[in-house]
Amino acid sequence: MHVPDGFINAPVSAVAGVVAAGAVVVSLRGARRELGGTFGPGGAGSGGERTAPLAGLVAAFVFAVQMLNFPVAAGTSGHLLGGALAAILVGPFTGVLCIAVVLLMQGILFADGGLTALGVNITVMGVVTTVVAYALFRGLTRVLPRTRRSTTVAAFVAALVSVPAAAAAFTLLYAIGGTTDVPIGKVLTAMVGVHVLIGIGEAAITALTVGAVIAVRPDLVYGARGLAAPLKLRVDGELVDAPGSAAPSPAPAAARSTRKVWAAGLAAALVLAGFVSFYASANPDGLEKVAADKGIDEKVREHGAAGSPLADYGVKDVSDARLSGGLAGVIGVGATVAVGSGVFWAVRRRRTPEAPAPRTTESV
Known part of the structure; x- marks a missing residue:
C-alpha cells in the first residue's frame, strides 16, 4: 500500500507529514519506556531490556x-504491512518507529x-x-484466557482488522486531497474489499510469527507479558501461589541471551x-x-529516487534478475537492521534528565 507521489495533493501531504512527525516524536518518548524496561507491573521490570534487541530485527x-507479494485475487497481490506484528512483538510506540x-x-533506497x-x-x-491493531489486541487479551x-x-484478529482500517484511512486522505476526480464511494468499496483479502494474509503471517516467538521466548514478546504468571490456589478464601509454580524472577529472564533468537531471525x-x-507475485498490489x-x-x-542503484528492488548493472533482486533484498535487510538497531539503541540509552534538587534557603 505504498502511496506514490501524485496521488494526494501537496497541502494534504504536508499535513500528513506533520501528523507523522508528531507520531514519531510521541513514539520516541513511548519507546523509551518500552525499551527501557518500564512496562512491567507498576512500571518497573526488565521486560523492556529483553525486547530491545528485537526491535531492529x-x-x-x-x-x-x-518483498513477498502473495496473490489475493485475479491480477492482484498483497503484502504484509507489519504494524500489528511490530506492535505485538516490541510494543505500539516502538512498532510505529519500526514501520x-x-x-x-x-x-530512499528502493x-x-x-x-x-x-x-x-x-x-x-x-x-x-x-x-488499531494494538488497541484491538489488548482488548481481546483482556477478555480471552491468558494463554499462548x-x-x-x-x-x-488484530492484524486482519488493521489492513482494511489502513485502506479506509487512505480513502479518507484521498477524499480530502485526491488529485483526481473519482467517486469516493467506489474508491472506498474497492480499497476495503481487496484489503480485507490482503488482511487474511497479514493475519496469517502475524499469527505464525508471534506464535513462533512465543513458543521459543515468550519473554521477548511485548504483548505476551504475563503469560508466565504463577498458578494461584484459593486457600482459606485467599489466593496464594501454588507450590513450585512461582514465576521466574526478572533477573534470570533478563540474563538469558537473545543472540540465538536474533541470529535466527536475521537469517x-x-x-x-x-x-x-x-x-x-508480480501482480500489482491492492492500491496499485x-x-x-x-x-x-x-x-x-516519477519517484525522486528513481535513479537509485537499488530502485525497484534490483541492483543496477546486474543483468541476472534473480541475483539482482536477491542482492537488493540482502542489502535492504542489512541497511534496515543497521539503521533500526542504531535508532533503538539510541532511544534505549537516552534517559530523561533527572529533576534538579530543590533549592534550600537558609535564614539569615
Missing part, C-alpha cells in the same frame, strides 16, 4: 516480508513509496495499523529477502490495482 523482518524506519529505507508522500505512508501504514493460543488468536529475513522474494482500475494514478509522478 523486527524492522528488518518486516522489510523482508514486505517508519522500513518506509524511510524503502523510499524508490518504493513517494518521498513527498512519506508522511502519508507513515500515517496510513505505520500509525493507523499499529494503533489466545494471544496468537488475538494477534490474528530468516535474509533468506526471505534474498531468495524467496524471487518467487513473489485499485488506482489503475479507478484512475487514481492519472497524475502519479
